[in-house]
Structure formats: structure tokens, C-alpha cells
Amino acid sequence: MSFSDIQFKPKPNGLKLSEPNKFKAEDLHSEEMVINLGPQHPSTHGVLRLEVLMDGEIIKEVVPHIGYLHRCFEKHAENLPYNQVIPFVDRLDYVAAMNCEHIYAMGVERMLGIADQIPKRVEYIRVLMAELNRIVSHFIAIGTYGMDIGAFTPFFWIMRDREHILRMLEWASGSRLLYxxxxxGGLFYDLPVGFEERCSEFVNYIKPKLQELEDILINNKIFVNRTANVGILPLDLAINCGVTGPILRGSGLRLDLRKVDGYSVYPELDFNIPIGEGKMGALGDCWDRTWVRMQEIYESVKIIEQCLDKLTKEHKRTRDFDPHALVPKKIRPKAQDFYIRGEGSKGELGFYFRADGKSDVPFRCKCRSCSFVNLSVLQEMAKGILIADLIAIIGTIDVVMGEVDR
Structure with missing residues (x-):
């Protein structure tokens, strides 16, 4: 049933205020109402408009309306050389831009056949930056989610600790958000002198803060009551809808492309893949998805520690190290169709290229954005729930509209 088929039926008997005795309980279910949630509503996490068909406070149907940002990423990419696309890649998932850059650069390098030649120091720096940005992304997801359902203090704590990472990323790249x-083939610049020491200080600082955050928010009785058994996503539905990332892992499937595909230097690093276990409610509920993101932050900290150890012992900075050494002067892959995927902060981020072999501009570039695919499951998850729980579900999907409206 589409919204154009909805007919608003007047209540029977033409009830008036002067005739209260004619009111009947069954009349409460005689009307349906369509309301708009967003795009101005802060809990829709950006310019997302939801058209919600309500029966009282029960949701019968939800239709997401997208297309308010108009990033036009794919058409930009088809009119620029491969290397000039990276600033537009940053603007997809703009709270985890390093992850997007990593996957895109790795894809073009494989098309050129130079992926195996990338220096180990470059690879460890890339993973270090990607995991720092993954923490930033999960911080925003957890902090804004707590605020969505009424917990303000954890949001302020998270923004305080996020600032430490943003300052380090700005120190390395010159920018706070889009890098x-x-x-x-390489990096814009090697790590600044003293970066590894500063990053180690941050790791020692953040570990007790994470435990404090978990105690005050994730395991808080009010938070548990608000999120457990709410927004349950069965594993088969998640798989059928193509959901990936923490949402899929929250439903119990241990699928992470850093392990499955083993790209970059991830096979050399030791880390676990947390999954939902139904500890506080049903498997795959809102609490499980939030808990998985919290545990992934711990795992990212472990990866960062190992990268710092490699960068300070095995792959130290040297005077003759040049992060531009493999950067091609002209990027012209041979004619081919190629798809690269990697584990972004929100799931599988993929890029499809079609190269004609004659130009340094991609003939076709298509982005498989995780936020767009993950948002598609909302229509199935929202049927038959209370409208207050819709806000709780949207927060655990953790959409960034730059990816959705690409």
C-alpha cells in the first residue's frame, strides 16, 4: 500500500463535543494519520525526512525520503582524474573520511598494479589514521544516540575526548574533518615528529575513559530499559537487506572485511570482531548494536597500539623516506571493470570503476555506500512499533547523509 492509496475516513455518527455519550472505543481506530519526522528534527541525524503512517502511536509504515544534500559524488568522479577525486571521497562519510580515503586509494592502486609495492610504513600509517577516525565515528554514533534518548552528559564527555583525536588528525593532515x-601510491605527508608519542599518550588517557563511558551509559539501567528488546533486527532480515557493519554484527554475524578480505596490514594485526549476544534483551536489538560499537572502540585502540609499536620499532621514520615515492605522475589504469570494498566505520564501503585504458578520468565510478544500504532496513524494522521507539532505532542505524545522498 502506498501513501497515495490512503483514504482518511471521518469518524461515524459525526461526533460533536455536545454529544459525549455517543463516543465509542472502536472509533479510536477509525483514522490513520501521516506525519513528517524531519528533516529538521535533530534525532534524524541530518537531512533525513521520514514519512510515517500512524495509527494512534503505532507505526504502520515508514518511507524515508532522501536527496537533500545532492553530493553528486559519482558524476564528480567521472569528470576528474582519479587523484583529484579524493577530496570528494572525504565528503561521503564525512565523520570517517580517512576510512573512505583508504579504501578508494587502495582500489586505484590495485587497478594500477602497485598495491604490493606500497611501503609498510605508509600502510601502517594508513591503518593508524583509519582506526583513529573509526573511533571518532563511533564516538559520534554513541554520543548522539545517548542524547537522542535523553542522556546528555555522555555526549559532552565524548565530544571532549573526540577533540583529542581531531587535533592529532589536524596535526598530520592540516584539516579537522576532510583530510x-x-x-x-602514498601519503600527503609523513607523520609529524612526535606524533607517535602524542598518540601513545592519548591511548593511555582514553582507556579508563572508555570504561567510564560504558559504565555510565551502556550499562545504565535506564539506557538498558530504553534500548533492550527495541528495534530487533533478525539476522536473516539483515542479510537479505544487505546490511553490513556494526548493525549486522549486532545481529550475531561475525563478518568484518578487515578479517574476511585481509587487506592492507590488517592480517598482521591482532584484534577481535565483537558481535551481539543478546545480553540485555533479544539478539539484534538497539542495545546490542550500541554495545558492538562500544566494543569496536576497544578493538581499534588495540590496533592503534600495535601500529604505533610497528612505526616506532620496525618501520621507523628515516631521512630518505618519501611518502610520495610511488605516487604516479599519470594515473591511467588499463581497460577493466574493478570493484574494491573495505570495512568503513558503518559497514562495507565499495567503489566500482570502469576504466577505458585511454584516459586518467574514470569512465564510470559507482559508490556502494553502507549508510544508504543500512537505511533501507528501516522500513522493515519500524512496522508495528511505537513512534518513540523509531527515534531509538534511527540512532542505532547511524546514518551519515553524505553517503546516502551521494
Missing amino acids: NYMWI
Whole structure:
């Protein structure tokens, strides 16, 4: 049933205020109402408008309306050389731009056949930056989610600790949000002198803060009551809808492309893949998805520690190290169709290229954005729930509209 088929039926008997005795309980279900949630509503996480068909406070249907940002990423990419696309890649998932850059650069390098030649120091720096940005992304997801359902203090704590990471990323790249740091074949610049020491200080600082956050928010009785058994996503539905990332892992499937595909230097690093276990409610509920993101932050900290150890012992900075050494002067892959995927902060981020072999501009570029695919499951999850729970579900999907309206 579409919204154009909805007919609003007047209540029977033409009830008036002067005739209260004619009111009947069954009349409460004689009307349906369509309301708009967003795009101005802060809990829709950006310019997302939801058209909601309500029966009282029960949701019968939800239709997401997208297309308010108009990033036009794919058409930009088809009119620029491969290396000039990276600033537009940053603007997809703009709270985890390093992850997007990493996957895009790795894809073009594989098309050029130079992926195996990338220096180990470059690879460890890329992973270090990607995991720092993954923490930033999960911080925003957890902090804004707590605020969505009424917990303000954890949001302020998270923004305080997020600032430490943003300052380090700015120190390395010159920018706080959109970096253009990972270049095809290398990096914009080596790590600044003293970066590894500063990052180690941050790791020691953040560990007790994470435990404090978990105690005050994730395991808080009010938070548990608000999120457990709410927004349950069965594993088969998640798989059928193509959901990936923490949402899929929250439903119990241990699928992470860093392990499955083993790209970059991830096979050399030791980390676990947390999954939902139904500890506080049903498997795959809102609490499980939030808990998985919290545990992934711990795992990212472990990865960062190992990268710092490699960068300070095995792959130290040297005077003759040049992060531009493999950056091609002209990027012209041979004619081919190629797809690269990687584990972004929100799931599988993929890029499809079609190269004609004659130009340094991609003939076709298509982005498989995780936020767009993950948002598609909302229509199935929202049927038959209370409208207050819709806000709780949207927060655990963790959409960034730059990816959705690409």
C-alpha cells in the first residue's frame, strides 16, 4: 500500500463535543494519520525526512525520503582524474573520511598494479589514521544516540575526548574533518615528529575513559530499559537487506572485511570482531548494536597500539623516506571493470570503476555506500512499533547523509 492509496475516513455518527455519550472505543481506530519526522528534527541525524503512517502511536509504515544534500559524488568522479577525486571521497562519510580515503586509494592502486609495492610504513600509517577516525565515528554514533534518548552528559564527555583525536588528525593532515591525506601510491605527508608519542599518550588517557563511558551509559539501567528488546533486527532480515557493519554484527554475524578480505596490514594485526549476544534483551536489538560499537572502540585502540609499536620499532621514520615515492605522475589504469570494498566505520564501503585504458578520468565510478544500504532496513524494522521507539532505532542505524545522498 502506498501513501497515495490512503483514504482518511471521518469518524461515524459525526461526533460533536455536545454529544459525549455517543463516543465509542472502536472509533479510536477509525483514522490513520501521516506525519513528517524531519528533516529538521535533530534525532534524524541530518537531512533525513521520514514519512510515517500512524495509527494512534503505532507505526504502520515508514518511507524515508532522501536527496537533500545532492553530493553528486559519482558524476564528480567521472569528470576528474582519479587523484583529484579524493577530496570528494572525504565528503561521503564525512565523520570517517580517512576510512573512505583508504579504501578508494587502495582500489586505484590495485587497478594500477602497485598495491604490493606500497611501503609498510605508509600502510601502517594508513591503518593508524583509519582506526583513529573509526573511533571518532563511533564516538559520534554513541554520543548522539545517548542524547537522542535523553542522556546528555555522555555526549559532552565524548565530544571532549573526540577533540583529542581531531587535533592529532589536524596535526598530520592540516584539516579537522576532510583530510585529503591518503594519496594514490602514498601519503600527503609523513607523520609529524612526535606524533607517535602524542598518540601513545592519548591511548593511555582514553582507556579508563572508555570504561567510564560504558559504565555510565551502556550499562545504565535506564539506557538498558530504553534500548533492550527495541528495534530487533533478525539476522536473516539483515542479510537479505544487505546490511553490513556494526548493525549486522549486532545481529550475531561475525563478518568484518578487515578479517574476511585481509587487506592492507590488517592480517598482521591482532584484534577481535565483537558481535551481539543478546545480553540485555533479544539478539539484534538497539542495545546490542550500541554495545558492538562500544566494543569496536576497544578493538581499534588495540590496533592503534600495535601500529604505533610497528612505526616506532620496525618501520621507523628515516631521512630518505618519501611518502610520495610511488605516487604516479599519470594515473591511467588499463581497460577493466574493478570493484574494491573495505570495512568503513558503518559497514562495507565499495567503489566500482570502469576504466577505458585511454584516459586518467574514470569512465564510470559507482559508490556502494553502507549508510544508504543500512537505511533501507528501516522500513522493515519500524512496522508495528511505537513512534518513540523509531527515534531509538534511527540512532542505532547511524546514518551519515553524505553517503546516502551521494
